[in-house]
Amino acid sequence: MVKKYFPYSFKEKAGVISLLLQVLIYFVVGAIATFAIGLLANIPIIGFIFSLICGLVDLYVLVGVVLSVLHFLGIVK
Numbered sequence: 001m002v003k004k005y006f007p008y009s010f011k012e013k014a015g016v017i018s019l020l021l022q023v024l025i026y027f028v029v030g031a032i033a034t035f036a037i038g039l040l041a042n043i044p045i046i047g048f049i050f051s052l053i054c055g056l057v058d059l060y061v062l063v064g065v066v067l068s069v070l071h072f073l074g075i076v077k
Contacts, residue, residue, distance in 0.1 A: 002067065009067035022068045030061030 003010045009022065034054055041050040070076040 006064050006067050009064050010071055019068060019072045023065050026061045026064045026068070030057055033057045 011018065011022065034057055037050050037054045037057060041047045041054055043050070067076060
């Protein structure tokens with residue numbers, strides 16, 4: 001079930017370059033999403049909701065990077 005939500009984390013191991021590319025993809029996508037949602041978080045009435053969404057995106061990136069590293073090390077399959 002985790003593979004469904006984190007597809008980049010479970011790609012075949014091809015080396016350190018592949019791991020770095022996976023981590024870079026998570027950080028770039030997360031940074032762009034956080035920036036876009038962060039702009040919406042400044043709206044007074046609905047800003048709290050967008051702040052929560054921004055936090056969830058950050059959590060998703062963190063879990064994705066951790067799963068990529070664990071898969072690279074062979075701990076998670």
